[in-house]
Amino acid sequence: MDLAEVTPIVQLRPYTKMEKIKVRVCRIWKSNVPGTIQKHVNLHCILVDEMNHAVEASTKDIDYEVIASKIEAGSSYEIMNFRTIKIRGQYKVVPHETQIILTDTTVFKKLSNVFSPIPRHWFFLQDCNSLYPHLDKVDILTDVIGHLTAIQHLEPKQINQRIVQKCDVRIENIRKEELSITLWAEVAERFSSLSLQASSLPIVIVFTSLKVRPYLQNIVLNSTAYSLFFIDPDIPELNSYKSMFSNSKDPVKTLPPLQVNSMKLRFYGQQGELQSMN
Structure with a gap:
């Protein structure tokens, strides 16, 4: 024993x-x-x-x-x-x-059985109002939860000598404040392959291990090599979101492709981040 x-x-x-x-x-x-x-x-x-x-x-x-x-x-x-x-x-x-x-x-x-229940999920969730102190900091990555409102189709981007797929996503928090998330590489491809039309509304998602970055005086979250996503995870916050957006029956919007003319992208670091460069 x-x-x-x-x-x-x-x-x-x-x-x-x-x-x-x-x-x-x-x-x-x-x-x-x-x-x-x-x-x-x-x-x-x-x-x-x-x-x-x-x-x-x-x-x-x-x-x-x-x-x-x-x-x-x-x-x-x-x-x-x-x-x-x-x-x-x-x-x-x-x-x-x-x-x-x-x-x-x-x-x-x-x-097979655990006498004291162990939570199915654990997230380092940050509210929109708490993101500014995390701008460009990499000591700990950020998890966010939100109601999915829009998604962009995959776009290929050249990173150094290779092509990487990206996908922009929009979510809103419990106060209906909107937040943009840019997914890169494998996590973008996995997310874009979902059949969201078959999902019951509202769709609530947690994105994990994101980098907080400024973009055109706004905050944009970028995925890293550690990022995953979870649809309708079994956490206490889910009930609040489902209740708040229970009457939201609008389908998830499709975002138009982002027109990037003079902006180049470069890859750096093992963490799989991307950075804009003039």
Whole structure:
């Protein structure tokens, strides 16, 4: 019988041995080497416990396939034999200062029943009014929730020597203030492939791990290599949005292509961001 004590996520510390955690994997993504095709660097995931505290976990590339075969988003596990380190100083997706490293010796015990319910999702949600302090800062990335109002078809953009797809999206918050989000590369392609016409209205979406940037005296959120999206996620905020926009039966609008004449784009950094350049 395994009697190892479960450590709450809030008590995790870098470089300190912990016997076991009991968590749900609330999202998984992979990071790629820029300029290569599906070259996996490592796997990332967000783990959340019954106290609704979250921590990022990741693998080294040598352990990517092993870990990817053992876990799935939405499932709960007891996890043992892992390491902890200090999380990177930039591009964090959770506030926790500790990061878990999963290796080929890490043990996952899948739980069919969890006595204390563990939330299905965890997001670092920011209100529109709190975005200005995050302009061009990359210490921690931003998650937002909104009612989907408009979407632009995919547009190819040349980034250095390669073509990257982009897609603009409009959402509005609970106060019906509009916000623009620009999705790039894989996340843009995945979002554009959705059959939104088949979705029941209103459509409420969370976009994760966004960079807050200024554009023509407005705020625009840009996706990064860590970004994902979730339609109608099971979180308390969803009920408020569904109630507020319950009478909104207008279909999602199609945005016209953005005319960019003299603006060039360049790619920089492993995080998959884009920046305008005159």
